[in-house]
Amino acid sequence: MLSDEEQTINLGSATVDALQLKELEEKNMHADVLRLDKIHPVISGNKWFKLKYYLEEAKKNNSKQILTSGGAYSNHIVAAACAAKSIGIKSTGIIRGEQPARLSHTLVHAKNYGMQLEFISRDDYRKRNEKSFNDMLSERFAGALIIPEGGAGAHGIKGSAEISGLFNSDAYSHILCAVGTGTMFAGLSSTSRVNQKTIGICVLKGMHTAYGELIGKNKGYHEINHDYHFGGYAKKTDGLIRFMNAFYEQTNVPTDFVYTAKLFYAAIELIKKNHFPASSRLLLIHSGGLQGNASLKPGTLIF
Numbered sequence: 001m002l003s004d005e006e007q008t009i010n011l012g013s014a015t016v017d018a019l020q021l022k023e024l025e026e027k028n029m030h031a032d033v034l035r036l037d038k039i040h041p042v043i044s045g046n047k048w049f050k051l052k053y054y055l056e057e058a059k060k061n062n063s064k065q066i067l068t069s070g071g072a073y074s075n076h077i078v079a080a081a082c083a084a085k086s087i088g089i090k091s092t093g094i095i096r097g098e099q100p101a102r103l104s105h106t107l108v109h110a111k112n113y114g115m116q117l118e119f120i121s122r123d124d125y126r127k128r129n130e131k132s133f134n135d136m137l138s139e140r141f142a143g144a145l146i147i148p149e150g151g152a153g154a155h156g157i158k159g160s161a162e163i164s165g166l167f168n169s170d171a172y173s174h175i176l177c178a179v180g181t182g183t184m185f186a187g188l189s190s191t192s193r194v195n196q197k198t199i200g201i202c203v204l205k206g207m208h209t210a211y212g213e214l215i216g217k218n219k220g221y222h223e224i225n226h227d228y229h230f231g232g233y234a235k236k237t238d239g240l241i242r243f244m245n246a247f248y249e250q251t252n253v254p255t256d257f258v259y260t261a262k263l264f265y266a267a268i269e270l271i272k273k274n275h276f277p278a279s280s281r282l283l284l285i286h287s288g289g290l291q292g293n294a295s296l297k298p299g300t301l302i303f
């Protein structure tokens with residue numbers, strides 16, 4: 001187990017705040033937002049929850065380090081680097097693509113947390129889930145605990161289920177979150193109440209058949225929506241950026257263009273389209289990730 005002191009890197013002050021939006025008023029509906037982005041500026045949002053049981057295992061096994069993978073703008077990579085440092089364990093990040101002349105903000109951050117960066121070609125990266133690749137890593141990084149990309153996997157789901165402990169689940173008819181690997185969604189929906197629906201907004205394109213196993217049984221209570229990816233992972237439109245600024249003006253809630261902007265945009269569209277029955281009470285999970293906005297041109301956002 002992680003000691004209390006080690007655990008204090010987390011759960012600073014996630015709050016549940018009511019959203020004030022004219023779309024909600026018009027439909028006489030209520031929506032709250034769970035501000036996981038307030039937990040920690042770097043290991044923000046769901047990443048801490050997805051990592052915690054992997055870190056616990058690394059401690060328990062006396063692992064020499066953790067090893068994980070991701071792209072140059074991965075929230076997971078920087079969160080893993082920060083979390084590893086906070087418990088005094090080394091970390092290595094296997095980064096997709098050749099080493100760029102200039103590191104992204106995310107990778108500079110990760111490096112500053114002591115993460116060793118190993119760049120591999122996109123072709124090799126595609127093999128990361130194959131056994132031979134994992135065998136190679138286990139050999140090269142003997143004694144390392146390998147954490148799947150994005151903290152996906154059983155430990156990630158178990159940790160994400162604990163997000164439900166931060167709000168009064170009985171108060172909501174619908175829980176909405178952004179979906180990347182689907183790990184957070186799987187954790188949240190595993191704790192959902194009878195008559196409560198967990199809705200995931202997929203931020204990647206062409207993933208219609210990707211989550212079958214994760215969703216599994218109980219389909220009536222879960223649903224993944226594929227209509228709001230805005231062209232694919234980390235893709236954005238001018239309209240999405242305008243939405244982020246307008247949403248901030250109205251609610252004071254900052255969002256990121258990769259995940260949570262798509263979630264909030266989708267939620268408002270679904271409200272307008274009467275997707276939710278009268279007197280629904282929604283909880284929207286703000287899963288953090290704001291540092292991803294650092295890749296935007298300065299001045300793009302008003303926050």
Ligand SMILES: *Cc1c(COP(=O)(O)O)cnc(C)c1O
Nearest residue numbers: 180181182183184259287288289
């Ligand atoms: C990583 C991330 C997600 C996606 O979580 P999954 O468990 O991979 O679906 C959602 N929101 C933010 C802000 C993230 O950083």
